[in-house]
Amino acid sequence: MFGFNRGNRVAYRCSTRLTASEAICVGLLMVVAFAGMSVWQWKLLNTNVVLMLLFIMLIGLLILAWGLVRYYRPGMETRYVVLDNWSHRLFLGNKWLFVLFTGGVYMLAATVFALVLDCIWWLSGGLEADYWAKVLRLRRLAGVGLFFVVGALKSSLDYYYYYKWLRTQRQ
Incomplete structure (x- = not known):
């Protein structure tokens, strides 16, 4: 759609230690941020x-434990990884x-998913009159910010690991 995902899908191999570091970073970030x-x-x-x-901290601890294992x-x-698409360029x-x-x-x-859940809750009759004024408070923005960091980290590291693998294949 709109040329964003067109390109060649390429398979590469990397160590689980490299990808486990993503889970460790995300788990630590979740535990520290939501503990505060x-x-x-x-x-x-x-x-x-x-x-x-x-509960969100518990999920962060599980992600951290999974990364450590x-x-x-x-x-x-x-x-x-998909090459030759807009994101890769x-x-x-x-x-x-x-x-x-x-x-x-x-x-x-993440924002669209949260709004869909809010609309489902609203249809079931659970929203107060001032709910939409409270939506953009810290807890919602922290969750959306966490998805920003996780998304940028995952996408960047996918391409980084691919180019690291490509350098080892050329040697």
Whole structure:
């Protein structure tokens, strides 16, 4: 669609230690960010928000544990990357614009997903009158920001690992 995903899909092999570092970084980021927010919400006595943040921290701990297991049990895995598309040309031309673009795409997808869940909740009769004024507070923006970082990190590291693999194949 619009030429974004046209290109050649290429398979390459890389160590699971490399890809486990992505999970470790994301898990640590989730634990630290949401721990700080839960302490802040605990001081404000928002117990239902604290429980939600603790649940997200638990997910972050599971991602961190999964990354650590993959890091200490190394092996090789096959990954795929699409070459000759708009995103790949952006990666080769301007890294900062590539990070903004790919992070923005993931952030937009997370926002649309959250709005769909909010609309489902609204249709079930769970929204108050001032809910939409509260939507853009810190907890929503932190989640969207997390998806921005994760999306930019994943896309950048996919191309980085591919070019690292390509250099080892040429030697």
